């Protein structure tokens with residue numbers, strides 16, 4: 001099956017805990033989606049920017065029912081949502097998923113320099129867009145996706161967006177955490193993001209770290225070791241304790257750590273969440 005165009009576009013890797021990473025390294029967003037295989041149902045977490053047919057890949061791994069849940073509503077996580085009929089998201093990012101994005105809104109993400117691999121056949125930068133979808137249900141803290149032989153618990157981890165979630169499989173020690181923790185550029189400075197919420201979310205995940213075996217992030221290196229979560233929690237502590245930003249640009253402070261960066265609005269100290 002690897003000679004099909006989907007497999008030229010996506011890097012697909014299966015791990016011991018029956019999680020399949022579907023990565024999109026040929027696009028500048030370099031995003032990862034994860035398929036959690038279950039006995040009665042499988043859970044697809046995120047759907048990439050949407051250049052390749054992720055559903056065709058998913059169906060190579062399961063013939064059973066599929067639920068799609070978005071870790072949040074940014075464009076690089078929702079692009080293939082329209083290929084699925086059971087889509088879930090947190091209420092905080094519901095409108096993004098319902099609305100999708102127009103060709104114009106996707107703008108620079110469709111430019112030739114956004115690609116390091118040839119996009120799959122049929123891609124047209126003039127017409128490509130992200131269709132909005134009907135959402136089956138919203139998810140919230142504590143909800144559980146029961147896949148028959150495994151359960152994924154929803155952890156509300158806002159701060160990058162209001163509706164960011166992570167998912168933990170306590171039995172196998174797997175954490176899927178979207179954009180909240182990864183070894184690249186982490187962003188708490190978006191207009192509806194919040195640094196205080198972000199820090200609290202990372203702390204929530206760090207509290208789980210001793211019981212985790214693998215962490216599956218939305219970007220950059222994957223999977224990562226659970227200590228990566230505590231590293232980010234410690235980085236937030238350093239910032240809270242007065243560490244100076246390494247770069248200040250366009251009202252954003254960027255803090256550079258060994259394995260990642262954190263970006264916060266320069267006014268972050270005054271922006272306590274409601």
Ligand SMILES: [Zn+2]
Nearest residue numbers: 072074160179
């Ligand atoms: Zn994002």
